[in-house]
Every structure is written in C-alpha cells, then in structure tokens.
Amino acid sequence: MEYILFIVYLLIFCWLLTKVRFVKNSGLSNKYILLLFGAKIFAGLAIGWISIHIYSTGNDYWDVNREGWSEYQLLWSDPKEYFSNLFTSNYQQGYGGLFDSFQSFWNDLRNNIIIKMLSVCDIFSRGNYYINSLFFNFVGFLGHVAFYKIFIQIYRKQQLAVIVCCFLLPSMLYFTSGVQKDNIVFTTLGFLLYAVYQSLNKNRWTAKRLAIIFIAFIMLFLIRSYVLINLLPALTIWILVSKYKWPPLKSFIIGYIITGVLFFNVNAIVNSIDPLKTVTNKQAAFFTLPIAATQIKLDTLYPNFKSFAFNAPQAFNHLLLRPYPTELPAKSLLPINIELIIFQLCFILFLLFKRKAIPEEKDAFIIFGIFFSMTMFLFIGYIMPNLGSIVRYRSVYLPFLMAPVICRINWEKIARLIKIKK
Template sequence: MAKIIAGLAIGWISYNLYNTGNDYWDVNREGWKEYQLLLSNPKEYFTNIFKSQYTQGYGGMFDSFQSFWNDLRNNIIIKFLSVCNIFSRGNYYINSLFFNFFCFLGHVAFYRIFIKIYKNQQRAVIICCFLLPSMLYFTSGVQKDGIVFTTLGFLSYTVFKSLQQNYFSKKSLLIILLTLTVLFLIRSYVLLNVLPALIMWILVVKYKWPAFKSFAIGYIILGLIFFNFNSIVKNINPLKTVTQKQADFFTLPLASTQIKLDTLYPNFKSFLYNAPQAYNHLLLRPYITELPAKSLLPINIELVFYQLFFIFFIAFKRKKEEKENNPFILFGIFFTLTMFLFIGYIMPNLGSIVRYRSVYLPFLIAPVICNINWEKIKGLFKIKK
C-alpha cells in the first residue's frame, strides 16, 4: 500500500510543482504517442527503438546527450508505458500502478536477503527495505530509478541465494545475465560500478577469503587499473569518460538546487582532490540549514536521522552477534560508496543527488540500523525504582 501511495504522490506532486516540465509526466506523454503509433503504424512501432537518428550512429555509448544509447534509457520505459496504455488509456496514475507492481518486487528481494542476515530484526529490516522515505518515494516514480533499484534487488538476491546453495543454476545465471543487461541499457555506469563488487563478493564466498581484507585489496587493484587503463588500451580513457559526464551536466540550465562543484580533470590528482567534496555532497548534503527549495525539507530531516543513526551505531554497536564482515554487506557498502563517489564527481544539483542516492540507501542504512543495540539505548531511559 505504501508503494502505491508513494507512486501516486510523486506523480501528483511532480505535476503540480512542474506541470509540463518533469521526467515522470514527459515519459508518460511519450508513452501515449507510442501507443498511438502502435495503432497507426505497427511496423514503425516495433522497429523505431532500434534506429539511431544521430550522425555518429550507434557510437557514444557513454554520452549524456545526442546519443542512441542515452535515448534508449527512456525509450525502453516509453515502450513499456505504451503497452500499459492498452489498459490505462494514457492515465499516469494507472500506469504508475503497473510500474510499481513490478518495482515492489525489488523491495521484497532486498528484504529476503537482509532478513537472512539479521534474523531477529524483522521490524528494522522491514523499515530499511520498504519504508526509507526517499527510497520509497523516488523509486516509485515512473522513471529509471525504480528499474535500477528493482534490478539490483533481483541481482543481489539471485547471487546471494546461489552462493548460499554453492551452486549457480541455469535459471540463476539467466536472471543474472538479464539483470546485468538491464543495468547496461538503463544506466550503464551502474553496471560498471557493480561488476567489481559483485566479482569480489563471489570470490570471497567461493574461496573463503577474509572478507574485508579481500575487498580492500581488490578495490586498491581496481583503482590502479582505473587510473592506468589508458596506458594499456590507448583508445579507452575512463578518466575522460567521467570528466566528460561532469562537463555535460555543467551545460544544463541552472537549477534551483544547484551547488558548487569543482571542475574535474582527467588525472589522479584531480580525482583525489575532488573525492572529499563528492562524498560530502552524497553523505552530508543537504545540510539541515540548507534549503534552496522547500521540496528538500523532508530530505533534510531524513538525512539528519540517518546521521543520528550512524552516531548510535558508533556508540551502541551490538556485539559481534551479526557478522559485520558478511560478504554481502561488504558488497553493498563498497558498491554504494563507489556509486556515491561517481555521482558526487559529476552531479552539480542537489535535487538530482538526493534522487540518485535514494536507490542505494538500503545497502548502507540496513547494516547501520540493524547493528545498533536498541535494547541498550532503551535501558538508558528507564527510570530506576
């Protein structure tokens, strides 16, 4: 029910705040156009998603604008909506119900993982997997965020279950391949960030390596490869790909939630220098006193609670009843922190930051909340007779 309400709410709020200029309603309108095309020209309907209208053809795989691959991310959603329109007649709110029926399964997938790790913390797990406010809100809009969240849920659960069984069935391998393909088509940079963490997770479990040490060493090696890849393969430069992403966002019109972002250059020194700013933007902002737009107020309050939970985690951490070095937990933390670093490098807009960040919150918040000794905290407030 909460998912349905959130889906309807984000549609209503976005329409009344932005009227015709927002992602959610724009794709819904395009979905209606595609439905009309299905009726009038079925051949074009079934083939236009494969056509490129750009001079570079199918190049520019990681470009943010004027690229077949960039358009494809929305076109997939538009095609899905065009099918929904057979039943909804273009009504955004009915399309939202179809969309969120699918996306709800992502929450279920995360719940099934975390409840196996934190078996005696059902209430905390439910909150972290279903009810984190910004996660619930932004993954309920008819947009890419819900698809990425759900795909990560399916991917994580399939690998988690397969590793527990010590066997990857054909069905599991097919689901993993499908989820990785969806990530590639919807947000390719998520795929590039999740693959290293996924590989490390599988290797740690399969070969029983020390979890934290293995992840740390693995990511140091990954960093060395990232910064030296262009020396090995001359025509591929990951550093320039990231800096170009940032440059593309700088060309967009200034938003009401625009923030200062230092220019990133394709060298190690610039990436190292900009890292603290990137993490500051993703982990600490918007500050409680920072309100460039009234719509950010709930996010400000939510973030303060997360910061308080982290303080409680440090001060009242449970004894090692639950393995904080669980390979899945480390997979989620390392993956999320690299995603936050990437988003922080390229995104100069708080409104977009809080939306992108929401997808990955369960990976960080669940281990924090579930490892707090709430009984000890309650004991501090009991009045002795």
C-alpha cells in the same frame, strides 16, 4: 471510469501479491505485504501528483508518460515503425557515444525503453499516469522484497528494522516509486543481488538464477550503464570472497586498490578505453544544463589522478552530508534535510549502542554493499552539480548503508535506558 480501473487493478495486484510464491516465501504476513505495498502505491501517487502540480514544466515522470501514449497510438497507426524505432539511431554518429549523456542513441534508449514499457501498460490504462504507476510499482515492489529476503537472512532477529531499511526509507521509497529509471534500477539490483546471494549461499548456480543475473546485467547496461560498471568490481570480489573463504574486508580493500590502479592506467594499455575521460565528459555534460534552484558548486574534474583525488572529498561530502541541516535552497528539500538528520542520529546511536558483530560469512554481502554504494556515491558526486538530482540518485543505494547501521543498533538497550530515566 479511470477511478474504477485504478481500484480494480489495485485489488487485483493486492490479491496477486498474496499468491506470488516469491513474496509468500519472504516470511512477511499478508497484513505486512498489503500495508507495505500500500505505502509503495501511495508514494507512487505522491511523486506523480507533486511532479505535475509543483514541477509543472520539465518533469521526467509525466514527460515519459506522454511519450508512452504517443507510442501506444503509433502501435495502431504504424506497427512497423513502432517495433523498429527502438533500434533506430537518428544521429550522425550512428550507434556511437555509448556513454554520452546527451545527443546519442544510447542515451535516448534509456528513456525509450521506459516509453515502450508504458505503451504496453497503456493498453490497459488508456494512458493514465496513476494507473501506469500501479503497474510499475507492482513489479517494483518485488525489488523491495528481494532486498528484504537478503537482509532478513543476515539480521534474522531484526525484522522490523529490516522492513524499515528495505521498504520504508523515505527518499528511497519516494524516488523508487516513480515511473522512471530509479524504479527499474532498484528493482533490477534487488533481483540480481538476490540471485547471486542465493547461489553463493546454496553453493549452486542454477539456470534460472543465471538467467536472472544475465537479464539484470542487460537491463542495467541499457538503463544506466555506469551502475553496471561500478557494480562489477564489487560483485566479482564478493563472489571470490564467498567461494574461497577469503577475509571480506581485507579482500575488498585489496580488490579496490587493484581496480583503482586499472582505472587510472587502462588507457595506457588500451588507447580506445579512457574511463577518466568518460567521467569528466559526463560532468561537463551536466554543466551545460540550465542552472537549477538546487544548484551547488562543483569543482571541474580533469582526466588525471590528481584531479580525481582532489575532488573525492567534495564528492563524498555532497552525497553523505548534503543538504546540510541549515541548507534549504528549495522548500521541496526540507523532508530530505530531516531524513538526513535522522540518518546521522542513527549512526551516532550505532556507535554508542552497537550489537555484536554478525558472522564473517554473512559480513561479505554487507561489505560488498558498502563498497558498491560508496563507489556509486563517489561517481555521482563527481558529475552531479544539483542537490535535487543527488538526493534522487543516491536514494537507490541507501539500504546498503542504512541496514548495517539500523539493524545493528541495540534498540532494546536504548528502550531500557529511556524507561529507567522515566
């Protein structure tokens, strides 16, 4: 029966995607839409199957699915508790610990929201993980479309490269197809940035777009608050650059210098706000977890400028260069090693065979994406001592870095050179 349900829902979702105006207006043909959605669904099935058969204990995907089924049963046995427990704190500190990584209402809320979503899906799926994956990835696919609709306006003649960067980067596709926070964060970012991009492009902030932006802010705050915090400076600078026609690169550099000064000195102005302590506490919380197979050395971070500056090269190294080609602490990292080598080769090709620069007004979003993703990489590199988690967390932000590289490579020139040599 579950197989039949899966096929029925899959066919319904495939039909819906060819009818949804947001997808139809992307310029993608129905053939491309269905093939790319098929890749998304396959990745969702793969991450579920691998999680249960290879990582049989302590995997996030199946754990939340089981919790979702428990919530579904609670809906029928105790509706009052079902509708109230999402807002109930069972901790002594009550609703404190907004940025804590463990033992706080807000930390639990990040998973509890997903569990509630799953409990609704369970009405139709009867608790089947793979059917729930269909529901999550139907919505998640729209996030990919949103990114595509932004980048295709910047690189109009590079459709295939844009498709690869927005739909098919291996680790991005894999990790954003699971029934977990990465899927939701990626999708939310897609909708948020598309709404802002369209508003700036058309010089009109409609009520619909503002509503999307507001809902996206709330969702990011509840699911991964640090993403929203890191996003806000880049988003503000991007909007100001587009509105006042400031030079993008210079404006982002100045804006981030000002942001850095505030970051390191805000505690001296407002004693209750201490971002340095928040970041170091997050790192300390990850240090308390059991040592994983992909554990890496991470220097202890202290709440002062010197420690943050000293640890920055290590943080960027972990996010941009690791796992190294010869580094394989677990066999599951082999595809990531290969992917990273391919990305590095693409960067070399970009330096050797770069197309002409895009117009400055379109460059603002590209520079925004680079600054935002590098900020996220720095933050993740500061707190995360686990390669497995690092590759998962960074996968969400890969389009911001790889699209400007892959779409600016002169592939036609490379093909001609190869043909001449033959």
